[in-house]
Amino acid sequence: MTEKIKDIVTQIDREIRKEKSFDFHVISYDGCRLTIAGSTDLTYYHKxxxxxxxxxxxxxxxGGWHSDTERVVFSLPDNEKDLNQKFEIEQGYELFIFKADDYKNDFIIAAKTLSFNTDTVFYYDRRDLKENERIS
Structure with a gap:
């Protein structure tokens, strides 16, 4: 695992934990790329x-889950070797974990890379969009 990936995971968790709570849902998956959106209000937008x-x-x-931001929400697993063996993850993939309050098990993803953005994406037509705002 690279320092770059560790830094990105830390930045994402910090962004999430700026809020009192955070909700997530999968907005797209094409078999190769998975995009998860998060916000305090997924009814109208995600940020x-x-x-x-x-x-x-x-x-x-x-379909979606809720996470309490009092503790770490997005992280790299401490038991990576065990999870790699349990789920038969091929070498070269990184494991990422979301803590979900509404479910017993964590949301686990194995991928080669990750990135993020903090644009506000509205789910309805809106005029006069500001910088870093867009329509879904």
């Missing part, structure tokens, strides 16, 4: 997109 590329494995609910 965080986490993009996983070259996805090998996903274990979680695509």
């Amino acid at each position: 965080l997109e986490i993009i996983f590329d070259d996805v090998f494995f996903v274990s979680g609910v695509f």
Whole structure:
């Protein structure tokens, strides 16, 4: 695992934990790229997109989940070797974990790379968009 990936994971978790709570849902998956959106209000917009590329494995609910930001929400697993063996993850993939309050199990993703953006993406037509705002 590279320092770059560790830094990105830390930045994403910091962004999430700026809020009192955060909700997530999968907005797209094309067999290779998985995009998860997060916000305090997924009814009208999201303000965080986490993009996983070259996805090998996903274990979680695509419909959505809630996370308490009092503790770490997005992280790299401490037991990576055990999870790699349990889920038969091929070498070269990184494991990422979302803590979900509404489910017993964590949302686990194995992918080669990840990125994120903090654009506000509205789910309705809106005029006069500002910088870093767009329509879904």
